[in-house]
Amino acid sequence: MDVRVVWGKAGNGGRPHLLVCHVLDTAVVADALFDVVPGPHCQRELTAALEPLGDARAWVAVLCGLHDLGKCSPTFQGLRADLAESLLPAAPAADVRRLMGRQGIGKRLDTHHGVLTALHLQRILTRCGASPKVAKSLAWALGGHHGVIPESAAVQQARYATGENGGPWWAEACDALVATVAKLWGLDAPEHLPWDQVRLSPEAVVALAGLASTSDWIASSRAQADYSGAEVDLSGYLAEARRTESVKLAALQWLPWTPPRESGFADLFPQVQLPFPVQTAVERAVAGMRGSGIVVVAAPTGEGKTKAALQASTVMVGTLGLRGFYVAMPSRVTSNQVYDVTEQFLSETGEGGALRLLHATAKEYLKGRTAQEPLMPRDVGLDGPGDGDGEGSEWFAGKRGLLAPLGVGTVDQVLMAGLRSTHVFVRLLGLSGKAVVFDEVHGYDVHMSKLLDRVLWWLGRLRVPVVLLSATLPSRRQEQLVASWRAGALGVAGRADEPSGDVAVAYPRVVWADAEGAPPLQIAVKASTLNRDRLVRLERVSLDDHATWALNQAQRGQCVAVVHNLVRRAVAAYKELAQAISALPEENRPELVLLHAQLTAAERAAAETFVRSRFSPQGGRSGERPTSAIVIGTQLLEQGIDVDFDVMISALAPVDSLIQRMGRIQRHSRRGPLLLALTGVEELESKVVFPPRTTGVYDEAVLLRTWALLRGRAEVRCPEDVQALVDAVYGEQTAVTCPPEWRGQWDRAAARHDRRRRRDEAEAVWLRLPQPRQDLQVQELTRRPGSARRTRIQRGEPRGA
Incomplete structure (x- = not known):
């Protein structure tokens, strides 16, 4: 025929x-x-x-x-x-x-x-x-x-x-x-x-x-x-x-990336005179790897975790014959920052490839940069007509980024590979040849965490090496993450989220586990000199007085960060401070800037440029750091952005977020006492009051447990207190004592927390991929497909706004 x-x-x-x-x-x-x-x-x-x-x-x-x-x-x-x-x-x-x-x-x-x-x-x-x-x-x-x-x-x-x-x-x-x-x-x-x-x-x-x-x-x-x-x-x-x-x-331009032959930390980052202890520990953990595995780095902000992850990824790519790596960040602003760092890393190692930036506004960010190198080459000739049945190739526009060998972007791009969604097998294929880095893994909500567990299960099955970074990772959560990857690699069915009871207690620490079945290796690490013996003094300031407090600090020649949990609160504080500053003599006016995710693209780009140029290490060295300033922001100021303020006032948030925020106080050099003022929480006779809609962003039970721990403390010692505080808030119910006068509110919040957790877990289980078991039926991958955008549950104003 x-x-x-x-x-x-x-x-x-x-x-x-x-x-x-x-x-x-x-x-x-x-x-x-x-x-x-x-x-x-x-x-x-x-x-x-x-x-x-x-x-x-x-x-x-x-x-x-x-x-x-x-x-x-x-x-x-x-x-x-x-x-x-x-x-x-x-x-x-x-x-x-x-x-x-x-x-x-x-x-x-x-x-x-x-x-x-x-x-x-x-x-x-x-x-x-x-x-x-x-x-x-x-x-x-x-x-x-x-x-x-x-x-x-x-x-x-x-x-x-x-x-x-x-x-x-x-x-x-x-x-x-x-x-x-x-x-x-x-x-x-x-x-x-x-x-x-x-x-x-x-x-x-x-x-x-x-x-x-x-x-x-x-x-x-x-x-x-x-x-x-x-x-x-x-x-x-x-x-x-x-x-x-x-x-x-x-x-x-999908050719595999060829990593440098010499992949030690000093070889890749010769400008770093002395690697931080965390960086040395990561280098040691991956140096002897013979097969795929998972690395967990739990260390304070400023310990060079990003550079350590790039060095680990380079070793993994070279040792395992991979095509490249993907760095998954919690937000667009942190993705942009790490994209710039990674681009410089690739350029300085002489092995630059076609690095992709993957998030919804990536093109706008790249267009706004001063130099316009062809970093995201147009797919010439690949946008032609589709099939004769009327279906074109547009479906691929949002998925082909993960097929490129080198990428930096939001974590959603990877979490979509854990959803039963259309073309999920394309995303898994794109990840199969990479080392994958997840940053800020402590910040995922219940829904995202369940998806991450399943993604790790599949990455383990595909023998994709993983690096997890966090400043405030609960011990139990670390064990679940490692268990998920290993369950996939070892082909173990059933639940991977049941803790064994053998939890990590060292902090900082580096953990390595592979697919061979031996117990995970934990390396206790000392903090760097800058992060050692950080004594952060705590103050309490009422919400009505917090703008005045920030302005007083700025008039003393300080650069102040004001961090709110809701955009509306940040905007209100900005307006109040702008009015107060306008009444001052011009020579006494501190610089004032507002940064949140709901700004227009142009406003946000200008604010990001200001903050990063003035308060990054480069800004400090170049003399661009202002003599006094107030930066008002939301969670964008806590999630990975490399900035340094003299003092900070923050609305009460979960303890891990507060510790992240503390890490932005005199992050690059010690210039005096470390001070964090807490606002946005008031105690009445029988309850604790937070600003309206705060509990739509953060779980009330977690806020109550955090405040119960911090209300009587005058200081927090970092890094000594970090792991104990995080494990107490996110551990067993009995780990934090409830003040008797809060009992009714405490119990009601705990019950709501349990109901919400069960609901979010159920939705994630409904949407996520099946386990990669040997008897997998291929149609299970896309059965009842959900939207690939459903990687997180959002209530009220979005977290990270």
């Missing part, structure tokens, strides 16, 4: 792109991407799965090409009945006419071609001897290339919809197409191969699904002028496809 009678892409013109040609295009791309996108473990799993067939890599390419086999059907060909009439023989052309007449001109036909791909591939592979599970897994994974894996009921329905699948002639045409492509690729006919020996792991299925979807997107980016037409020599076309598709791939 001549397979050149079926069109695959049509656009709006009369020149078709034959289905067999699109299959060859996609197979060529998949063959090239095999060395570029999947991580080494996924490569090994795919190779081992298909090795009984002979050339495993070639079969990966051919199977990816066959993702559109279902287009060989009346239901798809009827979308351009005029082309079908001109190409098909009389009998199948009549099938198309009958179907079109039944459904009406211009109506979308019922069965999606992905479902029919699953139907025909399962039939063909079963006939060739594949086990039912293997046939179904391969066919379903390839049939889901548009993002959602078909369900069994849909495939079963398509099997009996003979008007749409076409019956015997169309099944024979599908068989012929498979045989033709295999022959053009130099492979034996599939019916002569031992498909009964093929075994598939979850990693192999995910990698194949992601590779097919990615390859289809790239191959589909073809101008209509370059469509094959009806008369084409297939052997010659295959040779031409290898040339044209290589041009598209080169434009993507």
Whole structure:
């Protein structure tokens, strides 16, 4: 049978792109991407799965090409009945006419071609001897290339919809197409191969699904002028496809990053005269790694955790043969900051690659920078027309960033890989070849934490090494995170969040665990000289007086940070201070700036530039630090931004957030007593009062436990007190004593906390991926898909605003 009678892409013109040609295009791309996108473990799993067939890599390419086999059907060909009439023989052309007449001109036909791909591939592979599970897994994974894996009921329905699948002639045409492509690729006919020996792991299925979807997107980016037409020599076309598709791939700049040969900390950061103890401990932990693992760094702000993570990632990439790394930050502003640090790191090591910045306003940030290097190359030629069925390649715009070897961005980009959402296998594929760094992991809410646990489970299964950074990580939470990654790596089913009771107590500390099953290695670390013996004095200031307190401090020649939990409070404080400052003589007016996430893009860029230029280490050294200033902000001032203030006044927040905020007081040099004033909390006769809507941002039970610990304290010793304070607030209920007069409020808040936690956990469990167990059914990955944006639960004003 001549397979050149079926069109695959049509656009709006009369020149078709034959289905067999699109299959060859996609197979060529998949063959090239095999060395570029999947991580080494996924490569090994795919190779081992298909090795009984002979050339495993070639079969990966051919199977990816066959993702559109279902287009060989009346239901798809009827979308351009005029082309079908001109190409098909009389009998199948009549099938198309009958179907079109039944459904009406211009109506979308019922069965999606992905479902029919699953139907025909399962039939063909079963006939060739594949086990039912293997046939179904391969066919379903390839049939889901548009993002959602078909369900069994849909495939079963398509099997009996003979008007749409076409019956015997169309099944024979599908068989012929498979045989033709295999022959053009130099492979034996599939019916002569031992498909009964093929075994598939979850990693192999995910990698194949992601590779097919990615390859289809790239191959589909073809101008209509370059469509094959009806008369084409297939052997010659295959040779031409290898040339044209290589041009598209080169434009993507997806070549793996080659790390420096010398990857010690001093080699990578020669400008650092003496590494901090945490950096030395991380270097020691990863130096002897022989396989993938997870590193946890719990240390105060200012200990160089970001540079330590970059050094660890460099070692991991070189040792494990990975493609690059991704640094996941809690917010856009911290992503921007770490992007700049990472870009400089890549430039100074002489190994700069195409570093991507991934968050919703990344393009705006990059456009606003002074120098405009081509750091985010346009995907030239890759935004062309979509499939002939009317679906374009726009779906890929938000997902392809993780396929690039080097990236920095918000943590949501990675957490989406833990949701049952469309194209989740593409995200997992993109992560499979990277080392992944998570910063500020203590700051995730219950919903995000559950997703992170499941993402870590999958990263462990894919043998993706992970670095977790935190200044205030509860011991129990650390154990859960490490257990999740190891459960995936070891293939352990069941719950990974049940603590063993063997919790970490050292602080600062570096923890290393691998996939070999030995107990995690904990390294107790001393804080650096600057972070050692930090005695932070605590004051209490009423909310009505806090603006006056800040202005008084500024008039003494101090740079003051005012941190609120809600944007409306920050704005109100800014207006009050602006009015008070305007009444002062001009020479006595401190500089005043407001920073929060709800500013316009231009306002926020200006505020970020001011804060980072004046209060970063560079600002201090260059003399740009003002003699007096007041910076009013929200949680953006606590989450990773490298700034330094003389004193701070903060609304009461959970203890871990307060410790983070304390870390911004004289962060780069000691200039006097360390002072944190607490506001936004008042005690009445029988209850504690917080500003309105505060408990919509932070859990009231956590705020009460924090205040119960701090209300009688005059100081906090850092780092000595940090772990005990954090573990008390987030540990057992009995770890903090409730003042008798609060008992009613305390119990009610605790009950609400438990209800909310159970609800958030239930929603996360409903949305997240299944465990990567050996008996995983591929359709579970996208069953009842939720929005990929549902990575966090937000109530009231968003945390981190």
